[in-house]
Amino acid sequence: MDRVAVIGASMTQFGQRDAWIRELLAEAGQACLDDAGVPPDAVEHLYVSNMASGEFEGQTGVPNALAHDLAAMPAYTARIDQTSSSGGAGAYAAWQSVASGASEMTLLVGGEKMTHRSTAEATDVIASLTHPVEYKHGVTLPSFAGLTARLYLDTYDAPRESLGKVAVKNHRNGVDNPHAQFRKEVDLDTVLDSPIVADPLRLYDFCPITDGSAALLFCPESVAREYADEYAVVSGIGGATDTHVVHERADPTTMRGVVESSDQAYEMAELRPNDVDVAELHDMFTILEFLQFEDLGFAPKGEGWTAIEEGRTERDGDIPVNTSGGLKSKGHPLGASGVAQVYEIYQQVMGDAGKRQVDADVGLACNVGGFGNCVTTTILEAEA
Amino acid sequence: MDRVAVIGASMTQFGQRDAWIRELLAEAGQACLDDAGVPPDAVEHLYVSNMASGEFEGQTGVPNALAHDLAAMPAYTARIDQTSSSGGAGAYAAWQSVASGASEMTLLVGGEKMTHRSTAEATDVIASLTHPVEYKHGVTLPSFAGLTARLYLDTYDAPRESLGKVAVKNHRNGVDNPHAQFRKEVDLDTVLDSPIVADPLRLYDFCPITDGSAALLFCPESVAREYADEYAVVSGIGGATDTHVVHERADPTTMRGVVESSDQAYEMAELRPNDVDVAELHDMFTILEFLQFEDLGFAPKGEGWTAIEEGRTERDGDIPVNTSGGLKSKGHPLGASGVAQVYEIYQQVMGDAGKRQVDADVGLACNVGGFGNCVTTTILEAEA
Numbered sequence: 001m002d003r004v005a006v007i008g009a010s011m012t013q014f015g016q017r018d019a020w021i022r023e024l025l026a027e028a029g030q031a032c033l034d035d036a037g038v039p040p041d042a043v044e045h046l047y048v049s050n051m052a053s054g055e056f057e058g059q060t061g062v063p064n065a066l067a068h069d070l071a072a073m074p075a076y077t078a079r080i081d082q083t084s085s086s087g088g089a090g091a092y093a094a095w096q097s098v099a100s101g102a103s104e105m106t107l108l109v110g111g112e113k114m115t116h117r118s119t120a121e122a123t124d125v126i127a128s129l130t131h132p133v134e135y136k137h138g139v140t141l142p143s144f145a146g147l148t149a150r151l152y153l154d155t156y157d158a159p160r161e162s163l164g165k166v167a168v169k170n171h172r173n174g175v176d177n178p179h180a181q182f183r184k185e186v187d188l189d190t191v192l193d194s195p196i197v198a199d200p201l202r203l204y205d206f207c208p209i210t211d212g213s214a215a216l217l218f219c220p221e222s223v224a225r226e227y228a229d230e231y232a233v234v235s236g237i238g239g240a241t242d243t244h245v246v247h248e249r250a251d252p253t254t255m256r257g258v259v260e261s262s263d264q265a266y267e268m269a270e271l272r273p274n275d276v277d278v279a280e281l282h283d284m285f286t287i288l289e290f291l292q293f294e295d296l297g298f299a300p301k302g303e304g305w306t307a308i309e310e311g312r313t314e315r316d317g318d319i320p321v322n323t324s325g326g327l328k329s330k331g332h333p334l335g336a337s338g339v340a341q342v343y344e345i346y347q348q349v350m351g352d353a354g355k356r357q358v359d360a361d362v363g364l365a366c367n368v369g370g371f372g373n374c375v376t377t378t379i380l381e382a383e384a
Numbered sequence: 385m386d387r388v389a390v391i392g393a394s395m396t397q398f399g400q401r402d403a404w405i406r407e408l409l410a411e412a413g414q415a416c417l418d419d420a421g422v423p424p425d426a427v428e429h430l431y432v433s434n435m436a437s438g439e440f441e442g443q444t445g446v447p448n449a450l451a452h453d454l455a456a457m458p459a460y461t462a463r464i465d466q467t468s469s470s471g472g473a474g475a476y477a478a479w480q481s482v483a484s485g486a487s488e489m490t491l492l493v494g495g496e497k498m499t500h501r502s503t504a505e506a507t508d509v510i511a512s513l514t515h516p517v518e519y520k521h522g523v524t525l526p527s528f529a530g531l532t533a534r535l536y537l538d539t540y541d542a543p544r545e546s547l548g549k550v551a552v553k554n555h556r557n558g559v560d561n562p563h564a565q566f567r568k569e570v571d572l573d574t575v576l577d578s579p580i581v582a583d584p585l586r587l588y589d590f591c592p593i594t595d596g597s598a599a600l601l602f603c604p605e606s607v608a609r610e611y612a613d614e615y616a617v618v619s620g621i622g623g624a625t626d627t628h629v630v631h632e633r634a635d636p637t638t639m640r641g642v643v644e645s646s647d648q649a650y651e652m653a654e655l656r657p658n659d660v661d662v663a664e665l666h667d668m669f670t671i672l673e674f675l676q677f678e679d680l681g682f683a684p685k686g687e688g689w690t691a692i693e694e695g696r697t698e699r700d701g702d703i704p705v706n707t708s709g710g711l712k713s714k715g716h717p718l719g720a721s722g723v724a725q726v727y728e729i730y731q732q733v734m735g736d737a738g739k740r741q742v743d744a745d746v747g748l749a750c751n752v753g754g755f756g757n758c759v760t761t762t763i764l765e766a767e768a
Contacts, residue, residue: 068627102480128443240460241451241457373445
């Protein structure tokens with residue numbers, strides 16, 4: 001069977017945007033088609049990764065609107081929602097549509113419009129993904145992050161400073177990403193002195209609320225060759241869940257969804273963790289970068305924090321993490337984030353990452369929904 | 385390649401239910417696994433068809449909750465939304481997951497909880513799928529139905545009574561469906577004398593607001609044989625869109641999404657319309673049964689109304705339509721409806737439809753989102 005190729009990618013400016021979800025999706029979708037040189041009427045399936053356009057804007061049916069706006073009708077459309085990992089789930093849906101033979105050209109567009117709502121309102125929408133017993137008792141995702149960070153630091157004798165260094169690294173990377181929400185360096189003291197949000201985590205340990213969209217174009221490898229001399233292939237992809245109630249987890253510092261989904265992706269790609277050259281991890285909170293780093297097999301459990309201390313995850317390290325700036329500085333428009341992760345990996349393996357470029361033939365994106373409730377892992381490799 | 389089989393199906397009681405979306409989904413999901421004799425830990429992918437649990441209940445992340453409630457973790461999960469055709473889109477996603485090799489056992493559960501909200505509130509959520517210019521000017525889906533019914537009756541010299549007879553037929557069928565919301569016959573005078581909702585359509589031309597859930601279990605044919613002597617195969621499936629703005633359609637009495645999606649399904653199944661023995665059509669409004677009947681190729685354009693006059697769509701006709709009672713009497717819990725349509729077709733081709741049983745080896749389900757904005761068509765055939 002043909003492998004599934006990625007032949008185009010785009011992302012809009014992330015940040016506070018004076019545009020509605022329809023406009024953001026159309027902007028990224030059109031840019032992706034232009035990037036690949038593919039006309040809209042070649043699109044057979046069109047997936048939209050979006051968590052909550054209905055809750056945020058009172059507008060549903062956005063995939064159909066996008067087919068209309070891109071002149072891609074009668075392309076089949078659907079919305080894929082897996083909360084904050086909707087983008088990774090969209091990549092999996094797009095991959096399945098091509099691998100099953102249902103579509104020979106699938107456009108995936110992820111997006112979210114959030115900043116017109118207050119932080120409290122946005123938090124209310126996001127927290128609706130937790131178990132009813134949790135939110136009712138005041139548990140939101142940032143509070144899970146604080147509890148888990150405390151447990152991690154205590155259990156593994158990790159210094160608080162190591163978490164701050166994740167924010168410093170990702171902000172530094174974001175400076176070189178023209179689409180990032182925050183393009184400014186921060187120093188460690190600024191992070192460590194910022195206001196407490198959920199002890200021990202402070203403001204700079206958290207990603208912002210963001211508007212934005214990103215897109216990817218998938219097709220069989222045989223079709224890819226018609227449009228491009230060089231392209232990437234999805235050599236591995238997988239997805240998995242963990243408990244809906246976080247307190248039921250045997251070890252809250254291990255994310256089973258990351259372990260299981262990456263096992264699937266590595267097996268499919270016939271690769272091991274040390275074959276990965278660059279990774280985009282879901283750093284919604286700084287602590288999550290450590291957990292994923294370990295659960296993806298880049299370090300033993302409890303030693304993820306040493307990677308930032310040793311410089312392994314910097315752009316000149318052996319496994320650069322979040323060269324895009326991560327959710328931390330790039331921003332986190334829920335439905336777009338997983339797509340934008342794969343966008344960054346595509347840029348890196350194609351050698352098109354500009355100032356952010358690292359030496360990479362194999363890249364991995366890990367997209368986490370909720371507090372690890374559902375996870376997708378995608379591996380891309382360059383083909384020429 | 386293995387064909388994709390359906391080896392189990394279930395639906396809950398439809399109607400006004402004292403249960404939240406999580407409970408409804410778990411009820412149908414468990415019943416479906418029981419029906420097939422498949423343990424929850426065999427489930428690899430789990431899709432939830434649901435339009436708006438966030439808007440209706442303030443609860444998102446329901447696929448993850450369902451994996452938890454069914455003890456199906458770490459099965460991969462995602463929510464599939466295509467507004468009122470979310471169920472058909474879920475069937476397409478489930479089919480793709482198996483046909484692509486990503487999953488050897490995919491459970492699809494569709495559901496919606498609506499009746500705790502007022503009709504005005506529910507209409508507000510549903511109308512959010514229309515183009516912003518439409519709803520802002522007072523256009524809701526029932527008003528589209530009224531305008532289209534008037535155009536159809538005028539253009540094709542069809543009698544108003546023919547629409548009423550669709551309601552009478554589907555209510556009669558619903559009497560024999562133990563899961564239907566309304567199990568009572570209505571006579572033509574009752575329909576024609578009921579209150580006007582959107583002229584010329586009256587109360588009995590409309591489906592109700594409903595709570596409910598339905599489920600299907602998909603696997604490769606080779607795996608199906610391990611669990612069952614008899615099963616059904618998805619011999620054809622397809623999906624397509626039409627304009628987001630209804631007034632841009634060249635002929636509002638033709639639903640391009642129905643034409644395109646059924647063309648795909650017929651081609652894949654190597655069947656023609658007259659090979660279909662039984663069909664579930666999306667009779668959210670009575671007029672839609674005529675439009676789909678024509679656009680699926682069961683009658684020439686403008687002659688769909690003659691089928692009800694001639695008795696062709698009755699249980700003893702040559703192409704029985706909506707033996708389940710249709711959305712009209714069975715009810716229309718948005719995300720469940722497309723799944724429940726395929727449930728009925730599965731019961732029919734397996735010979736398990738009880739008092740509703742007709743002579744059928746090949747059945748078709750057509751699920752319409754919005755006012756034909758997005759459509760999926762699924763064809764099942766019995767295998768023994």
